[in-house]
Amino acid sequence: MSVLVVGSVALDTVETPFGRAEAVLGGSASYFGFAASLFTDVQLVGVVGEDFPDEHIQAFRQRGIDVTGLVRQPGRTFRWTGRYQGPMSVAETLHVELNVFGDFEPVVPPQYQDAEFVFLANAAPQVQMHVCQQVPDARLVVADTMNFWIENEREALLELVGEVDGVVVNDHEARQLTGEDNLILAAREILRLGPIFVVVKKGEHGSMLATKTSLCVLPAYPTTEVRDPTGAGDSFAGGMMGHLARCGEVTNATLREALAYGTVMASLTVEDFSLRRLAASRNEEVEDRLAELRRLTQL
Amino acid sequence: MSVLVVGSVALDTVETPFGRAEAVLGGSASYFGFAASLFTDVQLVGVVGEDFPDEHIQAFRQRGIDVTGLVRQPGRTFRWTGRYQGPMSVAETLHVELNVFGDFEPVVPPQYQDAEFVFLANAAPQVQMHVCQQVPDARLVVADTMNFWIENEREALLELVGEVDGVVVNDHEARQLTGEDNLILAAREILRLGPIFVVVKKGEHGSMLATKTSLCVLPAYPTTEVRDPTGAGDSFAGGMMGHLARCGEVTNATLREALAYGTVMASLTVEDFSLRRLAASRNEEVEDRLAELRRLTQL
Secondary structure (H helix, E strand, O other): OOEEEEOOOEEEEEEEOOEEEEEEEEOHHHHHHHHHOOOOOEEEEEEEOOOOOHHHHHHHHHOOEEEEEEEEOOOOOEEEEEEOOOOOOOOEEEEEEOHHHOOOOOOOOHHHOOOOEEEEOOOOHHHHHHHHHHOOOOOEEEEEOOHHHHHHOHHHHHHHHHHOOEEEEEHHHHHHHHOOOOHHHHHHHHHHOOOOEEEEEOHHHOEEEEEOOOEEEEOOOOOOOOOOOOOHHHHHHHHHHHHHHHHOOOOHHHHHHHHHHHHHHHHHHOOOOOOHHHHOOOHHHHHHHHHHHHHHHOO | OOEEEEOOOEEEEEEEOOEEEEEEEEOHHHHHHHHHOOOOOEEEEEEEOOOOOHHHHHHHHHOOEEEEEEEEOOOOOEEEEEEOOOOOOOOEEEEEEOHHHOOOOOOOOHHHOOOOEEEEOOOOHHHHHHHHHHOOOOOEEEEEOOHHHHHHOHHHHHHHHHHOOEEEEEHHHHHHHHOOOOHHHHHHHHHHOOOOEEEEEOHHHOEEEEEOOOEEEEOOOOOOOOOOOOOHHHHHHHHHHHHHHHHOOOOHHHHHHHHHHHHHHHHHHOOOOOOHHHHOOOHHHHHHHHHHHHHHHOO
């Protein structure tokens, strides 16, 4: 089955101890889409401005990503400038221009409306809810968010969390959302709001998946080539949702595998700037990394 | 086979969001000893002052810990006062009195000198080296350290690392010791100094074991009852060394199991103040947690 992603498509300028990339392809929907497209068909809803290079649109198409829902509007594309230092665990945002993404009201094209697996990448919770309402028959709707919405749109966010089937957050967000420092208790608190699963991403420390009846904890894939962490979380979600859509069913077993595929896709993304490494990745190396992850964690 | 630990025995005053404990039994050798004694015989070398309660000595004996090497000297016992806040990932030291531990020159009693498994808990690297020389026939000598020695006794510490068979450090220490932010590269850098294995403890994020030919990464055991993290690292080392001594051999397989036992012992320690939870733990629940850890990480 295909997976639908609604989120940002951006031009990023990123500086890390390993170099700098200027106005390169970024955005949550881009990372998610590139990662998920290794597993299944992807439909993308997003917005870009007049300055968005055609070559990126071509790159999406070459990955088999359906960009019917990627609209071009007058104005400039969403731009983010950030920096990572030291162990690169936290992005420092230096500059943001929302541009056309600021007033974006996503419309799911008619041909996407029977989408069964839907990922609502980070956006205002009201916008995510609006998308939710356009795919009433979806089997699995999963949402990401960020600290800004937890602080400023808490009520709308809690309402959204009550509507979706899955939530993907990082450890800081899980703590901030629930006021609970212990991550397992924080995850349980989120589950009480409604979703059937919650994934807590912990960057270089791996991830945790909690459902009402199970818990799974995985370390990050131990790559030594971390050059730019941008997009790791969205690539994680892309691998996860891509695998679930490919399986066509959401069980404790497929969710656990999905967590592992998410782990692998994130590990590929961080090895180079922008979507370069992800664009060069092949199914075979994804399976190799999965097998390696299995060996590394085996007791 | 038995395991010998040389390190601090202390009276700790600890405050966490879950309560406060005043002048309770602490110290690296105490935590290590209590944890290791669940697996094998333990011999302890340390020093206490005149104020050290006899009941703690009895508690060691009740765990089957040989305290022939625990000397009592004129003066007061090593005292540490610390506080943990929020997610309790970092201890804030409020007060330290080294007291009798300050001038401690550990002497391994004659009846311990054929010890085959030796743990040098955190101390000045010169002191650790001095112990090392007293057990020339040991099969496995493992050392812990801390940021203070990395900053102030770097040369002596590097020399010690070159002498021992294994090193146990936390993530900050691994980075600080090597100047390498990527933990896998940091671990490899430490291996280049001489030891056959290095364990990097990451608190709530689990641990990593690196040898020249293998890597193992484990999450922390997901306890929801974290009340006081004091001693988690030393309990980890105790579970690890205890299992290795019980097996009597150090292979990639036993090291991997040892990492899991260390994980379990740390998870018990943090569930209550001082050594209370560790003192109440039984082999059966250790095996239960190990089985649970296996399930949680299984792919």
